[in-house]
Amino acid sequence: MVSYSACLFDLDGTLLLGRKAISGASELVSLLQEKGIPLAVITNNSAYSARDHALQLQRSGIPVYSKQVYTSARAAGEEMAKLYPDAAVYVLGTPSLAAELGRHGIQVVEELPDAVLVGFDQTLSYERLRKACYFLEHGATFLATHPDPTCPTEGQHLPDAGALLALLEATTGRRPERIFGKPDPGFLKRVAESMGVDPAGCLYVGDRLEVDIPFALNAGAMAALVLSGATSVGDPLLDSLPQGGVLVVKDLWELRGYLLG
Incomplete structure (x- = not known):
C-alpha cells in the first residue's frame, strides 16, 4: 500500500x-x-466554477463537493489579487472565469486593459482573439490560467488554453509572463x-x-x-x-x- x-x-x-x-x-x-x-x-479547467465542477462530478456519481474543488481560475484570482491588485484585465475565457476574478476584486474590462488573461474559452470568437492580440502587441501583461494544449473528452480532445497561447505567441511573438495553474x-x-x-x-x-x-x-x-x-x-x-x-x-x-x- x-x-x-x-x-x-x-x-x-x-x-x-x-x-x-x-x-x-x-x-x-x-x-x-x-x-x-x-x-x-x-x-x-478554468471554464467552470468549483460549484459547477462539483455538480458535474455528483451527476456522474462521484461524491465531491464544491469546497473540495480548486480551479486554475481560483489560483489566478488569488495570485492576481496579490501581484496586480489595481490592474484592469481583459479575459480570454468564459463568463465563469471573469466572475471568479471579480470575486477576488479583479477589474475585468473590454478596452484599455493592463493585462490579458487567457483561459479555457468555450465562448471564443475571432473578434475576441483579435482584441487580445492587439492588447498584447500594445504592451498589456500576458497571463494565463494554465498551459494545457487539450482537454480530453469522450471521443476527442478539445483545444484548451495552451492551444490559444500557441496562437497568440505565433501572432504577437510573446509568451505569458505568468501561468497560475x-x-x-x-x-x-x-x-x-x-x-x-x-x-x-x-x-x-x-x-x-x-x-x-x-x-x-x-x-x-x-x-x-x-x-x-x-x-x-x-x-x-x-x-x-x-x-x-x-x-x-x-x-x-x-x-x-x-x-x-
Whole structure:
C-alpha cells in the first residue's frame, strides 16, 4: 500500500472524460470519503466554477463537493489579487472565469486593459482573439490560467488554453509572463495548506505526464500517473518518467489496490 495523508486528484482525464465518470472513479472517491481521508480535486479547467465542477462530478456519481474543488481560475484570482491588485484585465475565457476574478476584486474590462488573461474559452470568437492580440502587441501583461494544449473528452480532445497561447505567441511573438495553474507547484502547496496537510504527505493523481508529474514532484508531493486520459499505455513519453517517486497505474481500479489494499 502507498502511505499518504491526503489524496489530490486531477479532474479531466482522471476522474471524468467529458461528462462521464472514468471507470473506478466513483468507487475510489466514495471509499476515500467513507474512510475520512482528506481529498481534493485540483483542475486546470478554468471554464467552470468549483460549484459547477462539483455538480458535474455528483451527476456522474462521484461524491465531491464544491469546497473540495480548486480551479486554475481560483489560483489566478488569488495570485492576481496579490501581484496586480489595481490592474484592469481583459479575459480570454468564459463568463465563469471573469466572475471568479471579480470575486477576488479583479477589474475585468473590454478596452484599455493592463493585462490579458487567457483561459479555457468555450465562448471564443475571432473578434475576441483579435482584441487580445492587439492588447498584447500594445504592451498589456500576458497571463494565463494554465498551459494545457487539450482537454480530453469522450471521443476527442478539445483545444484548451495552451492551444490559444500557441496562437497568440505565433501572432504577437510573446509568451505569458505568468501561468497560475498546474504545473506551478505553488498551486498544490496552497491547496495543501488550505486543507491543513503537508504536501509531503499528499498523493497527487493525474493523467498528463508532462504537467501533472512535475506539478506534484516539484511541490514535494508523491505522484501517481493513471493511463486513462492524456497519457496512455505505450506513450513514448513514459520513457522520460523520473526514476522513483511516481506510481504508474493503468486505471483507477489498480490505483485503488495500491491505496486501500
